[in-house]
Amino acid sequence: MEALIDKDQLLDELETPYTVSPEAIAFYRENGYVKLKQVLSPAVLSYYGDIITDLVFKLNTLIKPMEERTTYERAFLQIMNLWREDEQAREFVFSKRLARIATDLMGVEGVRLYHDQALYKEPSGGITPWHADQFYWPLASPNTVTVWIPLQETPMNMGPLAFAEKSQTVEIGRDIEISDESEQILSDELQSKNFAVNDTPFELGEVSYHAGWTFHRAGPNVSDKPRKVMTMIYMDKDQTIMTPRNSYQRADHAKWLDSFPIGGKPESELNPVLFSY
Template identity: 80%
Template sequence: MIVQTDKQTLLEELNTPYPVPAEAIETYRAKGYVKLKQVLSPAVLEYYGSIISEQVVRLNTLTKPMEERTTYERAFLQIMNLWREDDEVKEFVFSRRLAQIATDLMEVNGVRLYHDQALYKEPSGGITPWHADQFYWPLASPKTITVWIPLQETPMQMGPLAFAEGSQHVEIGRDIEISDDSERILSDELQRQNFPMNDTPFDLGEVSYHAGWTFHRAGPNTSDRPRKVMTMIYMDQDQVVMQPRNSYQVADLAAWLDNAPVGSKPSSYLNPVLFSY
């Protein structure tokens, strides 16, 4: 256990600016994702990772055997809006450092929280099929971004996130939910259009940011340890709610946007501004 005097050091790290290199912004703009090393220290990941894991165990309701699960259920345990369950998780989710990086990469003036989610791929967990996150979000602008934070070093056998470079610029497969079909259809189409795939391990402290319309997937976890990941989804602070286009967006409008009116900014208590210049 980290002693209380060190807790202030961890909080300072979470809220200290991270200098985003110009080339990282250029990479994000062109490829729809970027990986950044040494964003968080081992001490921060150990301390907050243990708290996040406790909440995942407490809140998880997916307990049926792996062989009885759907492809989506085999991909990961998914627990959302942990910041509302625990004050220390909230410290992590509300990190100004992580929100500032999102702001810089999207080249906006500030970001709101859409929601957080823990994604824990259990040992023998299956693939995460190809998909684009913004299919699920009733948001008008593509100025959305997810930070993907492995809470441990993540070698290839644990199923790190992989990205189709530049795929945020094309409107293929934007009406496909995550499924066996999305894996098959998008894999074929992304190969046909010659999108390079970045599929590489994550060092401890390395994180990725990807745009809402960037196609991504993850391999299975063939290791004997869970692949523990925490994510936060941010949106431009000036983002606008649009008319939902599918049943998932209707559900998201209620769950994560407090049923904000179409055409308005989602500015309820669920969507605080986490960083602004």
């Protein structure tokens, strides 16, 4: 007989503060990312992981065989804004625990949601090329951060996220979309400038936070199981919408910021404040 799930306990965990050490905050600000252990319990990951997985397979429209996909399509199945599809997914995405960590790492007063996205790298899924997320976002301030939450233990053969340390401070590759070209150009650039790369497995319950301009990539999934990951992108609640610089930012302005006025705050109902001091 299955153990009964105490839903109140799971919800309580998602709301309870996780203490981020001063060392972790300093590490994040210097290196542009940090990995934190035991942020979420196996019970929370199992319960909400099942809900997220069901939504991914229900909402996924990418059904081409792997060999017919682009590099980007081979990298993962990508489903966004699950919080608008399902009340229980919303409980997870709106976690104050996770949003408060983002607030503390950036040293801001509070954070809004930009959007969430599930990233499922299927067995035989390819690399995720080097890129910086903020290339896609029409946001003026670098105070943006993504939490990357593996829903299972993620050893090297599943393609965990890897980070180029301190790369959030350099102006290279800020005009390159994620592609074979970004992998090659940024790999060469990061190597020539001697950026250390953190490419290590994730334990169950370990999560990472990376800044919008931190370059990151992931290896292929050569295991026989999908690499299931949920992410939320947070921005300073006082972030400013800027004039889009490329077609992706124009699309993001309409889709994730509800075309709110340029020069103003992203205060649409799509971008709720998830935590504030």
